[in-house]
Amino acid sequence: MSTAAIEIRNLHKHFRSPNGTEVRAVDGLDLTIERGEIVALLGANGAGKTTTLDIVLGLTQPSDSTSSCKVLGGSPRQAVQAGKISAVLQTGGLLGDMRVEETVRMIASMYDDAMPVIEAMEKANITGIAHRQISKCSGGEQQRIRFALALLPKPEVLILDEPTAGMDVNARADFWDTMRDNAHGGQTIIFATHYLQEAEQFADRIVLMNSGKCIADGSVAEIRDLGGQRHVEAVLPDANAGALAALPAHQLIARDGDRITFSVADSDAFARHLLTQTSAHDLQISAASLDQAFSHLVSAASATQEAN
DSSP: OOOEEEEEEEEEEEEEOTTSOEEEEEEEEEEEEETTOEEEEEOOTTSSHHHHHHHHTTSSOOSSTTOEEEETTBOHHHHHHTTOEEEEOSSOOOOTTSBHHHHHHHHHTTSTTOOOHHHHHHHTTOGGGTTSBGGGSOHHHHHHHHHHHHHTTOOSEEEEESTTTTOOHHHHHHHHHHHHHHHHTTOEEEEEOSOHHHHHHHOSEEEEEETTEEEEEEOHHHHHHHTOOEEEEEEOTTOOHHHHHTSSSOEEEEEETTEEEEEESOHHHHHHHHHHHSOOEEEEEEEOOHHHHHHHHHHHHHHHHHHO
16 A cells, blocks of 8 residues: 555646636646655646645546546545645635634534644744634735644645745744644645745755646756756956857856856856856856746746647
8 A cells, every 4th residue: 555645646637718718727647745745836827736736635526537636545535534634725714704713713623633722823823813803814814824724633734725825924934934843743745835935945845837737846956957057157357248259158147247147058068168268267056046947947848838
């Protein structure tokens, strides 16, 4: 029997748009997430992240019988009913007329072995608004309330869909501190986010999606390398337009006096040229940022899809 937290095989989910066009939200996705992993799903709007998470949570079903989605060895519905998987979604799930603590206590009463209400509220940093009406809470505060509710069944797998949307910088930092503590306790965490910095700082692994497919899967360092570009920074005295034009293929990223940063495909060859053919010195070579790798990989995947 597999020990994986999530096993997705040949997953398809298609919709009909209002004009009758078929939209392939998830298109043959294969993905395995092991227990205890912290995985970030990245992708532009429409990449298929939220639809994939909805299927993992049993909120929607795949479009055909060849698709398979297992959660902790069983169906998503079984995992939800057993309290083994929980989620912090972007919207919904809260009654505006109720107060914060009242809401948490009501949901806690539905579980046989819920996390103590006060503990869940402390982890979500909402004890200070315990007596506030839900409708009076900000968007970021409501996200923290959803987080407290998701913690109540003490789930083995926690799904987060844009979890820090609406939170200020301090609340976002507190949230991820709590998530790190949960991860250290062995919880599997899967989150979709538009904040690339969150993925870079927190995820063990990044799954990059585009048009319903996985186009890259690996650690932050591996995703950067897949982006195909590296940065070479050097002091290059008297670098006029003619001297720059004579350099091998490159893109000029930044310039501060004589210190120039280039983006290149072959950093070794470019650095060798600078050191042997120019007066450059003080060279530094680094991988492209996650943001740059993300843009490059998505552009390449989109171009391939259009060509096909």
